Amino acid sequence: MTQLEAAKQGKITDEMAAVAAGEGVSRETVLAEVASGRMVIPRNPAHAGCRAVGVGRAVKTKINANLGRSPTNSGEADELRKLECALGHGADFVMDLSVGGDIAAIRKRMLDASPAPLGTVPVYETLSLLDGDVPSMAPEFLIGVIRRQAEEGVDFMTLHAGLLSAHVDKAMNRRMGIVSRGGSIMAEWMKKNGRENPLYERWDEVMDILAAHDVTVSLGDGLRPGCLADASDAAQFAELDVLGELVDRCRRRGVQVMVEGPGHIPFNEIRMNMERETEVCRGAPFYVLGPVVTDIAPGYDHIVASIGATAAATYGASLLCYVTPAEHLGLPDLEEVRQGVVAFKIAAHAGDVARGLPGARDPDDRMSAARAAFDWDRQFECAIDPDGARRRWLRTRPADEGECHDDDHCSMCGKAFCAVRTSRRIKNLLDGKE
Ligand code: SF4
Numbered sequence: 001m002t003q004l005e006a007a008k009q010g011k012i013t014d015e016m017a018a019v020a021a022g023e024g025v026s027r028e029t030v031l032a033e034v035a036s037g038r039m040v041i042p043r044n045p046a047h048a049g050c051r052a053v054g055v056g057r058a059v060k061t062k063i064n065a066n067l068g069r070s071p072t073n074s075g076e077a078d079e080l081r082k083l084e085c086a087l088g089h090g091a092d093f094v095m096d097l098s099v100g101g102d103i104a105a106i107r108k109r110m111l112d113a114s115p116a117p118l119g120t121v122p123v124y125e126t127l128s129l130l131d132g133d134v135p136s137m138a139p140e141f142l143i144g145v146i147r148r149q150a151e152e153g154v155d156f157m158t159l160h161a162g163l164l165s166a167h168v169d170k171a172m173n174r175r176m177g178i179v180s181r182g183g184s185i186m187a188e189w190m191k192k193n194g195r196e197n198p199l200y201e202r203w204d205e206v207m208d209i210l211a212a213h214d215v216t217v218s219l220g221d222g223l224r225p226g227c228l229a230d231a232s233d234a235a236q237f238a239e240l241d242v243l244g245e246l247v248d249r250c251r252r253r254g255v256q257v258m259v260e261g262p263g264h265i266p267f268n269e270i271r272m273n274m275e276r277e278t279e280v281c282r283g284a285p286f287y288v289l290g291p292v293v294t295d296i297a298p299g300y301d302h303i304v305a306s307i308g309a310t311a312a313a314t315y316g317a318s319l320l321c322y323v324t325p326a327e328h329l330g331l332p333d334l335e336e337v338r339q340g341v342v343a344f345k346i347a348a349h350a351g352d353v354a355r356g357l358p359g360a361r362d363p364d365d366r367m368s369a370a371r372a373a374f375d376w377d378r379q380f381e382c383a384i385d386p387d388g389a390r391r392r393w394l395r396t397r398p399a400d401e402g403e404c405h406d407d408d409h410c411s412m413c414g415k416a417f418c419a420v421r422t423s424r425r426i427k428n429l430l431d432g433k434e
Pocket of ligand 1: 408409410411412413414415417418419420421
């Protein structure tokens with residue numbers, strides 16, 4: 001029985017109870033959210049040791065880190081180090097997006113090593129097994145890969161089932177065309193073979209597999225805009241309408257479903273995009289990449305995208321896919337994975353504060369109290385990246401003050417000009433203590 005099927009029957013599963021305990025919300029809230037489809041708990045029972053993580057607006061915004069080798073870079077050992085780094089810095093979900101090589105072996109090692117739910121894009125393995133020959137991809141073969149990955153324990157899968165042949169024509173008028181890897185594969189297959197999307201045509205069969213293993217489907221946005229000029233266009237929203245139809249079919253079948261979203265979007269269009277998805281997909285958790293709010297900052301796209309992600313989390317997204325400084329330039333290395341995760345932990349938290357999620361501001365209040373008290377150790381405990389904050393603080397502490405952690409100033413202003421010290425003196429003055 002899937003989490004959705006259990007919830008529809010009013011059963012609180014161990015996973016729902018774990019989500020409730022971890023989030024500080026009631027079990028009844030989690031039950032109602034899962035039953036409505038507004039929350040998913042991607043967890044395949046075959047993934048041993050996998051924790052239950054809720055994705056939805058009733059709980060904290062989550063982040064995903066994309067990992068996986070490319071045909072030209074990295075390998076199993078590198079990707080496992082990145083996995084450890086991503087999890088160590090707080091990634092809630094990870095995806096293995098490996099292409100080329102022995103993908104099944106990397107996925108197995110990642111599943112064994114990851115207590116976080118793991119996602120894949122099955123068409124990547126399918127095409128890798130066919131040496132990149134898109135037109136030769138038989139629908140049965142693709143569905144077979146989906147089945148095998150579900151049996152192995154993959155917790156959620158991106159399936160580009162809403163991209164139809166007619167949408168491809170619309171996208172060809174764009175400046176950047178199709179920038180989704182999976183979307184471009186499905187589009188080429190349809191046009192080369194003169195057929196409709198096989199995942200859409202055989203969706204009932206696919207849902208049977210997903211339901212049998214409680215794999216959550218993440219409906220891929222094959223036509224996510226790849227530049228600001230293509231944002232919010234007819235192609236993007238035509239696909240979104242089909243995703244809304246697929247959401248309904250998944251819910252009726254008892255399959256947990258979330259929806260993927262853009263992409264490159266000007267900041268002022270993010271709210272509209274979040275609200276439109278919420279309406280069209282009837283509150284299905286929205287899983288967004290970025291959004292990237294300007295096209296002109298390669299090398300800094302983790303910052304660019306975390307700006308968009310903060311707005312997305314504020315206005316409707318529930319899961320943020322990180323973007324690293326390597327975006328548009330190459331496969332991220334270990335340090336770039338760390339930077340991407342930290343940037344998106346910040347975005348998710350800032351979004352939760354902005355939307356008024358109960359308790360979201362508590363860590364900020366603990367931090368400000370520690371700052372006012374010059375309690376440096378507590379400040380680092382409250383920090384999203386405690387080690388990074390401590391390292392930076394130590395780097396410019398006055399050398400003659402040793403390892404003392406009672407400094408009542410820092411190197412930014414120095415003791416005489418420290419505004420927090422001055423403010424303290426003013427308060428003491430007004431309280432009659434000086
Ligand atoms: S020295 Fe300046 S930056 Fe440092 S704690 Fe005081 S006011 Fe803040």
